[in-house]
Structures are given as structure tokens and as C-alpha cells.
Amino acid sequence: xxxxxxxxxxxxxxxxxxxxxxxxxxxxxxxxxxxxxxxxxxxxxxxxxxxxxxxxxxxxxxxxxxxxxxxxxxxxxxxxxxxxxxxxxxxxxxxxxxxxxxxxxxxxxxxxxxxxxxxxxxxxxxxxxxxxxxxxxxxxxxxxxxxxxxxxxxxxxxxxxxxxxxxxxxxxxxxxxxxxxxxxxxxxxxxxxxxxxxxxxxxxxxxxxxxxxxxxxxxxxxxxxxxxxxxxxxxxxxxxxxxxxxxxxxxxxxxxxxxxxxxxxxxxxxxxxxxxxxxxxxxxxxxxxxxxxxxxxxxxxxxxxxxxxxxxxxxxxxxxxxxxxxxxxxxxxxxxxxxxxxxxxxxxxxxxxxxxxxxxxxxxxxxxxxxxxxxxxxxxxxxxxxxxxxxxxxxxxxxxxxxxxxxxxxxxxxxxxxxxxxxxxxxxxxxxxxxxxxxxxxxxxxxxxxxxxxxxxxxxxxxxxxxxxxxxxxxxxxxxxxxxxxxxxxxxxxxxxxxxxxxxxxxxxxxxxxxxxxxxxxxxxxxxxxxxxxxxxx
Numbered sequence: 109x110x111x112x113x114x115x116x117x118x119x120x121x122x123x124x125x126x127x128x129x130x131x132x133x134x135x136x137x138x139x140x141x142x143x144x145x146x147x148x149x150x151x152x153x154x155x156x157x158x159x160x161x162x163x164x165x166x167x168x169x170x171x172x173x174x175x176x177x178x179x180x181x182x183x184x185x186x187x188x189x190x191x192x193x194x195x196x197x198x199x200x201x202x203x204x205x206x207x208x209x210x211x212x213x214x215x216x217x218x219x220x221x222x223x224x225x226x227x228x229x230x231x232x233x234x235x236x237x238x239x240x241x242x243x244x245x246x247x248x249x250x251x252x253x254x255x256x257x258x259x260x261x262x263x264x265x266x267x268x269x270x271x272x273x274x275x276x277x278x279x280x281x282x283x284x285x286x287x288x289x290x291x292x293x294x295x296x297x298x299x300x301x302x303x304x305x306x307x308x309x310x311x312x313x314x315x316x317x318x319x320x321x322x323x324x325x326x327x328x329x330x331x332x333x334x335x336x337x338x339x340x341x342x343x344x345x346x347x348x349x350x351x352x353x354x355x356x357x358x359x360x361x362x363x364x365x366x367x368x369x370x371x372x373x374x375x376x377x378x379x380x381x382x383x384x385x386x387x388x389x390x391x392x393x394x395x396x397x398x399x400x401x402x403x404x405x406x407x408x409x410x411x412x413x414x415x416x417x418x419x420x421x422x423x424x425x426x427x428x429x430x431x432x433x434x435x436x437x438x439x440x441x442x443x444x445x446x447x448x449x450x451x452x453x454x455x456x457x458x459x460x461x462x463x464x465x466x467x468x469x470x471x472x473x474x475x476x477x478x479x480x481x482x483x484x485x486x487x488x489x490x491x492x493x494x495x496x497x498x499x500x501x502x503x504x505x506x507x508x509x510x511x512x513x514x515x516x517x518x519x520x521x522x523x524x525x526x527x528x529x530x531x532x533x534x535x536x537x538x539x540x541x542x543x544x545x546x547x548x549x550x551x552x553x554x555x556x557x558x559x560x561x562x563x564x565x566x567x568x569x570x571x572x573x574x575x576x577x578x579x580x581x582x583x584x585x586x587x588x589x590x591x592x593x594x595x596x597x598x599x600x601x602x603x604x605x606x607x608x609x610x611x612x613x614x615x616x617x618x619x620x621x622x623x624x625x626x627x628x629x630x631x632x633x634x635x636x637x638x639x640x641x642x643x644x645x646x
Contacts, residue, residue: 562627590622
């Protein structure tokens with residue numbers, strides 16, 4: 109700021125504010141100079157190190173990079189510029205580890221890299237965990253994810269599942285038991301299966317809920333497993349840890365005697381074969397894989413909807429009937445179906461988002477996915493134009509594809525948001541809310557029809573690929589014998605069923621019998637019984 113500028117500021121703002129402004133600008137210049145010097149030092153060091161590597165092998169290069177990372181960790185204040193340098197070093201190390209994956213000393217370089225990632229994980233947690241990642245961080249994560257293949261992926265899983273996670277649990281389990289419940293969410297968010305139990309605990313005295321979002325597939329496996337390790341340390345001190353799907357994270361954990369691991373499971377019932385019943389089939393895990401990384405051996409209790417389903421869960425989880433682990437205490441998340449205030453809120457939410465629903469009946473189409481693993485896709489066989497032509501005056505169609513399905517087919521024009529709405533994502537209504545407001549539910553092999561039966565409303569099964577599905581996957585029951593509604597192989601058959609309900613009404617007897625057989629433990633008090641078991645045992 110020149111003399112004229114100073115005088116002008118004094119006249120406009122006064123002497124005090126002008127002095128303050130000058131000091132701030134001086135500090136900014138000093139900080140810019142400091143950062144410039146720091147960048148220059150890092151660039152110079154990097155240049156010298158790169159020169160020194162020309163005559164070194166990759167193992168020596170790893171050691172140089174590790175030393176560089178350690179120097180940055182030693183700083184008391186990690187600035188953005190040094191954090192960027194750290195990510196660059198770690199990115200180079202990841203590439204070198206991937207290159208050495210078939211070398212005899214791979215374990216040595218792998219372990220050296222893990223030590224550096226441990227340091228970065230602590231910084232990552234404090235800098236940006238749960239926040240929008242910086243551009244350099246995204247690039248680093250992409251580079252790291254690309255390296256997590258083959259021997260690296262195998263060794264990483266072995267290190268954490270067999271060693272570090274059990275050790276973290278074991279060490280923390282020596283501490284006094286805390287009156288808290290750890291909710292283990294493998295991905296992000298609060299899973300539908302957990303919601304009712306979590307909010308129940310939030311609003312009642314007793315167990316303090318603690319949600320752990322492990323962020324699987326959103327971050328590299330190296331960090332997913334570190335999140336799991338941190339979760340295990342908390343679970344080791346908790347009265348209970350809740351799971352909602354199978355995974356191998358605790359397959360080698362010895363659960364402390366005064367704590368419980370409770371599997372709430374994400375489905376009320378099971379049609380299609382899963383778990384150990386698919387072991388060895390094409391596209392599924394082998395028997396050996398289940399033996400090396402068990403997924404069902406650590407539960408204290410698996411809560412189910414009815415005694416009728418006990419044999420299914422015992423079979424696909426490999427749990428003996430005599431153990432008493434499979435308990436028909438009911439399914440926590442169904443309790444809200446018995447709450448009139450919740451039901452009223454669901455309708456309010458529907459009418460707010462889709463006003464057209466006020467004067468028409470709602471058909472919910474909620475199929476399961478097709479395909480395996482990351483290749484899961486949504487079915488695309490429903491003839492929406494035909495449904496709109498014959499049912500459009502009296503009904504609307506809401507489509508809720510499976511949450512893991514990709515490539516969801518678009519609703520064709522002109523029916524999109526005039527007759528049919530794809531509410532799979534972004535509409536702010538979960539599957540429980542959609543079932544609550546649906547007048548008719550159309551599904552296929554999905555377990556959601558079990559909980560929908562609580563409402564004793566009409567349902568139909570659109571199973572155009574039934575024979576193929578049975579051959580590929582297998583079912584636990586004779587499908588035609590147990591389904592409380594017609595099997596429709598074409599859209600026309602489905603339309604005729606719905607038109608028949610409009611003409612002749614609906615007799616709920618078949619659905620009520622299905623509910624009594626498969627959902628009799630779900631009466632609005634499941635959560636209370638589960639918590640009583642956690643508190644008092646059998």
C-alpha cells in the first residue's frame with residue numbers, strides 16, 4: 109500500500125483500522141513467502157531423491173519414500189502443501205508395492221507401506237473424513253485403489269481380518285464394559301434395517317447408540333479395513349454390536365463373554381438361496397473361502413420374524429439348531445408399521461412429493477436385482493405403457509429398484525411422472541415408507557413381500573424369468589405353493605389381476621395366512637424383546 113493509499117484509507121476508515129489492515133496484509137505476505145519457501149524445499153528434496161534413485165533398486169526407493177513420509181509426519185502442523193507432498197509420496201509407494209507384488213520380499217515392502225498408511229489414516233481422519241475430499245486426495249485414492257489388486261488385496265484382507273481387527277477387539281475388551289450399542293454399517297448412511305432400533309435407543313434411556321460407517325467401496329480397501337479396525341476397538345468395549353448383513357470382519361474375533369453380537373438381518377424372510385447354500389456355485393464364494401474367512405460364526409443372536417424360518421437361517425448360516433442362536437424375537441424395523449403416527453407421516457410425505465397420489469391408488473413395483481456382485485442390474489421387462497393405458501385413470505405406479513442394482517431402466521415418455529415415478533433414489537422415501545402407502549405391491553423374489561404382508565393388502569409376483577432364476581439361484585420353498593398372490597409371467601397378467609381387484613374387491617385371507625406363518629413374531633414389540641434379550645440373555 110503506497111503513501112497515497114495509506115492517507116486515503118486513514119481519511120476513509122481512520123488510523124486504527126488502517127494500521128490493522130496493514131498488519132493483516134503483512135502477515136499474508138509473510139505466510140505466502142513461507143509457503144513458497146516450503147514448496148521450494150519439498151520440490152528440491154524430491155528432485156534430489158529422484159536423482160539418487162537412478163542407481164537404486166525399487167526396494168531402496170521404497171525406503172526413501174518411507175523416510176520422506178516419516179519426516180512429514182514428524183511435523184507438528186501438517187499444512188496443505190505438506191499434505192499434498194505426503195499424498196504424492198504415498199502414491200509413488202502404492203505404485204511400487206503393486207510392481208513388487210510377485211517378488212519374494214513383497215511382504216517386507218507391503219508392511220513398510222502399511223506403516224506409512226497408518227500415519228496418513230490418522231491425518232485423513234482429522235482432515236477430511238466425512239467431508240468432501242480434496243482433488244489431490246481423490247487422485248491418491250484412485251491410485252491406491254488401482255494398486256489394491258492381486259497379492260496386495262489378498263494380503264491386506266489377511267492382515268486386517270486375521271490379525272489387526274481381532275487384536276483391536278481383544279485389546280479393548282480388557283476395559284470395563286460400556287453401556288453402548290455399536291451399529292456396524294459397511295457402507296455409508298444409516299441402513300434401513302438399523303433405523304428403528306437406532307432412533308429408539310436415541311429417544312430412550314439405556315444403551316447409547318454409536319454408528320460406524322465403514323464406507324466400503326467409497327474409499328480404498330486399505331482405509332475401509334482401517335475403519336473396521338477402529339470400529340472393532342469400540343465394539344470390544346460395547347454391550348452389543350449390531351450387524352445387518354453377512355461379512356467376514358469378525359470371523360476371527362473372540363467375542364467377550366459379557367457382550368453380544370446381534371445380527372438384525374436386512375430381510376424378514378428368504379425366498380432365494382444365499383450364504384453357504386450358494387457356496388461353490390459359479391459366481392459365488394467357494395467352500396474354502398467361507399472356511400478361511402467365516403461370516404456367520406460370531407453371532408450371539410440372529411433375530412428372525414417367525415419360528416417357521418429358523419431352518420432356513422440355520423442352513424444358510426451353518427448354525428446348529430441346538431445353539432439357540434437363531435431367535436424368533438421379531439424384526440426391529442417392522443415395529444414402525446404398527447405406529448399410526450408413522451403411517452400418517454408416510455402419507456403426508458407421499459402427497460407432498462407426488463400430489464397425484466391423493467386421488468389414485470398406488471402400485472409399488474419393488475423387484476430384486478438380477479446378476480451377481482458388482483454386476484447387479486435392475487430388471488427391465490415391465491410394460492409401463494400398457495399399464496398406463498389400462499390402469500392410468502385409477503392408479504399410479506411407483507418403481508423402487510433394489511438399492512444395489514445398476515443401470516436402472518428409465519421410465520418412458522410421456523409416462524414419466526404422469527403415471528409412473530422411479531423413486532429408487534433421490535425422492536426421500538425409503539422402502540418401509542413406500543410399503544406403508546402402497547395399495548398393491550408387485551415384486552418377484554424379494555424378501556420385502558414378507559414385511560408387506562403385515563398390512564394384509566394385495567400383492568402379485570412378476571416372475572417372467574422364474575425357471576431361469578430357479579436354475580441359477582435356487583429357492584427354499586416351492587414358489588407357487590407359498591406366495592400369497594398370483595405368479596404373473598407377463599405384464600398383461602399383472603394388469604388383469606389388478607383390474608380384478610377393482611371389480612371384485614380383495615379377500616385378505618391368503619395374505620393373512622402367509623403373515624401368520626412367516627411374520628408372527630412381528631407385532632410392534634420386536635425391538636423391546638431384542639433389547640430385553642441383550643440386557644437379560646435367554
